[in-house]
Amino acid sequence: MFGSLTNFEGGLFDDLRRMQREIDEVFTPRAWPAAIRSVARGAYPPINIGATPKSVDVYLFAAGIDPKTLEISLQQNLLTVAGERKVTAPEQVEHYRQERFSGSFRRVITLPEDVDPDKTDARYAEGVLHVSIQRREASQPRQIEVK
Template structure:
């Protein structure tokens, strides 16, 4: 079927390829996420959040950042992490593309209403910041035994 393309068919496919490239370029400049697993451009650090009936776990990927310089707070169920990422830069070099984020950052994530702000733990290991927030005991379902 495609073994012998006429010049018209060949130019038609070239036009589709050009159109596809233009659409890709358009979405590359799009400031908002375009997929369920996407983050907005400049969203740093990337975050994964999971929950169980006992706690909420937040994982932030912060390679190259000194954990002692991070500011972590939990206020009204909003977990906030801020800091600064400094990358070495050669002033003599001409950079054609820089995709690693450099500068100050702040990520804020709303957590479920039953988290306990007094029971928060944070650990950083191998560039992964793990914040564990326990849930309030009063909001956990109680198993009632029938006698």
């Protein structure tokens, strides 16, 4: 008998639940990063880091950036990538939601101690910056012959 009063489908109550979720997203404190050089969720550009016995490869997903404007430096074992992403939109547009990052960014990535800053290569293709840093020869595994 009262089932129809408690089972509201769509309409106003869905809108209220959606607004409550959005307000919770804005006012809920974010968790702190796990380490001093860690970044919070949503940091730009997102990165992947991989390692082999011979090199460390860093991939930064930075679509829409002019690679000539990127500042890439390697000091000791810290790789720094900085730049700016400009997203243009007509001024008359009123945004209801804007998720695409626009503005300056800077990422600092701690690399293993055995990287060789003199053997670094950076390439940008299809929105992905690939920085490859070779490891020092002395730290690479080598086969020892038994006599």
